[in-house]
Amino acid sequence: MKLIKMKSSWLLLILFSILISACQPTGLSQLDQASTYAAQTKMSMPDVTETPGTKNTSEAEETATPTTVPSPTATIGPVGPSGFPDNVNPLTGLVVSDPEILNRRPVFVKVANYPTTGRPHAGLSFADMVFEYYLGATSNRFMGLYYGQNAEQIGPVRSGRLVDPQIVSLYQGILGMESAYITISDHIFDILDNRVVNGRSTCPAICDDGRQIVISVFADSEEMTKYTTQRGVENRRYNLDGMVFDMAAPPNGESGEKVNILYTALNRGEWRFDEESGKYLRWIEDNTGGGIEMIPLVDRITDEQLAFSNVIVLFAHYEEYTEVMHDIFIWDNQAGQRALIFRDGQVYDATWVTPTRDHPIQFFDQDGELLPLKPGNTWISIFGLASDFEEDDGEWTFRFALP
Numbered sequence: 239m240k241l242i243k244m245k246s247s248w249l250l251l252i253l254f255s256i257l258i259s260a261c262q263p264t265g266l267s268q269l270d271q272a273s274t275y276a277a278q279t280k281m282s283m284p285d286v287t288e289t290p291g292t293k294n295t296s297e298a299e300e301t302a303t304p305t306t307v308p309s310p311t312a313t314i315g316p317v318g319p320s321g322f323p324d325n326v327n328p329l330t331g332l333v334v335s336d337p338e339i340l341n342r343r344p345v346f347v348k349v350a351n352y353p354t355t356g357r358p359h360a361g362l363s364f365a366d367m368v369f370e371y372y373l374g375a376t377s378n379r380f381m382g383l384y385y386g387q388n389a390e391q392i393g394p395v396r397s398g399r400l401v402d403p404q405i406v407s408l409y410q411g412i413l414g415m416e417s418a419y420i421t422i423s424d425h426i427f428d429i430l431d432n433r434v435v436n437g438r439s440t441c442p443a444i445c446d447d448g449r450q451i452v453i454s455v456f457a458d459s460e461e462m463t464k465y466t467t468q469r470g471v472e473n474r475r476y477n478l479d480g481m482v483f484d485m486a487a488p489p490n491g492e493s494g495e496k497v498n499i500l501y502t503a504l505n506r507g508e509w510r511f512d513e514e515s516g517k518y519l520r521w522i523e524d525n526t527g528g529g530i531e532m533i534p535l536v537d538r539i540t541d542e543q544l545a546f547s548n549v550i551v552l553f554a555h556y557e558e559y560t561e562v563m564h565d566i567f568i569w570d571n572q573a574g575q576r577a578l579i580f581r582d583g584q585v586y587d588a589t590w591v592t593p594t595r596d597h598p599i600q601f602f603d604q605d606g607e608l609l610p611l612k613p614g615n616t617w618i619s620i621f622g623l624a625s626d627f628e629e630d631d632g633e634w635t636f637r638f639a640l641p
Contacts, residue, residue, distance in 0.1 A: 310334045310386055312613045318482035319600070319608055327386035329366045329409070329598065331483025331613035334386050342473040343433070343466070344385040344411040345459040350396040352377045356453035357522070361392035363537040363544050364459075369405055371620040372638055374562040376502045383409060384459040391539055393456035395444055398422055400565040403429035407595055408568070410476040412466050414444055414457045422563070432469045435462050480598040484610035487582040488603065493632030494578075494585025497549055499619050501638045508532055509549045509617075511583040517614070518580065520544035547614025550601070552577035552590045556622045556641045566620060569595050575623075577601060578634070581612040585634065 310332035322328045325337040334340060350356050362368055365382035372378050381402065382392060398418035403426050406413045412433040418426060427434055438446040443465035444457045467473045497518070499507040508521040520543065522535040534543040553576045555567040574589040579601060588609050589602045603609040624639040
């Protein structure tokens, strides 16, 4: 097994990011951790204190099948970074059946990964993009982006975090969440204003299913668009140029058929490339049997395994204020940070850039050219700059570390 080390240029970027940390987005003046807030977050963590062994997953592998969620069709040729046809989604490179759906802001929804009793999640297979990041206290959370198609049930919906308005602003979106700690909530509303759909009181946009518990709140992306329009948000087609899509894989990729995502030893995700579908299938940890077993992660709407065309691990600076309060430096990354892009069973070393605060993340190859993604949906895992990774015969393992 060979350890893949960052090049010296990347180390310089890391040092530069740390030196400028005081200039980064939040500007928070009140960062005291509320004890009830921390307690709520810790209550949702896995109740395991020892690292269990890993069970044989062959039985689970035999039962897993690729997702068959109805989706738009692939474009004929390469598209982007601008000049997208009216019927092509600029966030997937796919033709949509009704171009009218693109005449709105993208809809973002916060989705809980913990407590595990909220699994399987609802609606993630309908997302154009999913962002995954570390929350603290061993937990991570997802945020789905819905633009080219809707989902009637997305969730369980959970609270907002400091990084959310940065990501949402890049895509001119609206944000659905279930409350947030007061300091974080103020920060989110300061940036997004009436583009926030906050909590079950907004039903039918975000509703409780009747159980009135932490994992009983779900969103409807179409209703969220209607709700924000009624509140005065201008839902029209915005300029989302910046990404490039091509069915043909770029040359010079390395083998990348499996991706292990380890936010902690007990918080694990896996992507395994499926030749038949041409997509990466998602697996997730299950410790109900006393040890860790990786099982297919399905969408409760379809009961089919999540399948994504692109899996991206990007590195960014995390600023830790408390154990469960972090910001992530996504804005103002014109200089670029490292990313690894997986598509078609291959991996590509890339640089991710945010050219402005209101345009999508762009990905460049080692020659400074835009790197095309495979047309379809994209999953992005955000890792700290100190994170490490290794490769062994096409299997890549990423271990999260701050900052």
